[in-house]
Amino acid sequence: MTVFEVVALIAAFCGFAMVLGGIWLMAKGVITLAATPKTDALTIEWKKQFRMNTQVPGLAFFMVGLLFVWVALRSLHPADIVPIEFEGTIKGVEEPVSILVRPHAWELPSTTSGEITGKIYPDLSVLVLVVNAPGYQPYSKLIKLKADGPRLAQLGTLELHRNVRESDLSKSITDLPFNAPAPAKSENAAFGVAQ
Amino acid sequence: MNARGLVAAALTAMAIVMTSTPSFGQAAGPSVPVQGQVLSRNINGPVPGLTVFLVHEFLGRSAPSYTDAYGRFGWTAIPVRSEPYFLEIYWGQNLVYRQPVAVTAPVSLPAIQL
Numbered sequence: 001m002t003v004f005e006v007v008a009l010i011a012a013f014c015g016f017a018m019v020l021g022g023i024w025l026m027a028k029g030v031i032t033l034a035a036t037p038k039t040d041a042l043t044i045e046w047k048k049q050f051r052m053n054t055q056v057p058g059l060a061f062f063m064v065g066l067l068f069v070w071v072a073l074r075s076l077h078p079a080d081i082v083p084i085e086f087e088g089t090i091k092g093v094e095e096p097v098s099i100l101v102r103p104h105a106w107e108l109p110s111t112t113s114g115e116i117t118g119k120i121y122p123d124l125s126v127l128v129l130v131v132n133a134p135g136y137q138p139y140s141k142l143i144k145l146k147a148d149g150p151r152l153a154q155l156g157t158l159e160l161h162r163n164v165r166e167s168d169l170s171k172s173i174t175d176l177p178f179n180a181p182a183p184a185k186s187e188n189a190a191f192g193v194a195q
Numbered sequence: 196m197n198a199r200g201l202v203a204a205a206l207t208a209m210a211i212v213m214t215s216t217p218s219f220g221q222a223a224g225p226s227v228p229v230q231g232q233v234l235s236r237n238i239n240g241p242v243p244g245l246t247v248f249l250v251h252e253f254l255g256r257s258a259p260s261y262t263d264a265y266g267r268f269g270w271t272a273i274p275v276r277s278e279p280y281f282l283e284i285y286w287g288q289n290l291v292y293r294q295p296v297a298v299t300a301p302v303s304l305p306a307i308q309l
Binding site: 095138163166169170172174177183186189192195 | 228229231234236237238240241242243244245246248249250251252254255256257258259260263264268269270271272273281282285286287288289290291292293294295303304309
């Protein structure tokens, strides 16, 4: 559990404690929820968008407690996923190009006991770009993104070198004795981990 | 059986089904690596950038592997099956090779000459 999670949980606990404490104090008669005259009512107003009027100011204890709970739970909510944009050009390739982007290696702590224990904080600041085109030398590039600012990867001009043309190959195709799904992207694969 | 009993029985049945039925595409049992190399007869050299799949009658289609600068491709974690796989090689979208491959142990295919 991270320090952030501990702080958030403590804040949530404090919120509940304030609500329960308020109820306990009311039960003991230390505070009351007795209504005040209308002329003494508490009014909270913010930019004409929010206006609350109460003759029972003791309710503020509950509001503050619930505010703690809300803020704690809100801060535990994972951050929104920010897309990463890529810009660049591929020069001189006449074949269909597949572009793979994957994060750089995320490594768990080494172990000698045989047990796997560890935690990974997904870091997308270092990516690996791999460009494949049939007959061309694969092109790979390490991309480092800035921690702050726009998530934009400027690739520049990528130049691939051709080795083979399709006409250099001879085909060898047997019939498939069953129906198979059409070629798909990696994320739709049913099995296997490509090397 | 009262309503509470019915609900409990339904929840128990759902739990059994969810924990015992493998999800689509998962295969029980051992898995092995499969690797190979694609060469061109005409240029007498490797063919990079080809897309290679393994296709199985019941498991479906593997993750794509791309031939590297030496024409090599491969996968780890291919489930061992008694039925043959079919190795498919694509030039972009065009199929150029399809042949059966038995995967009953780790496979290192002989060089494929196209």
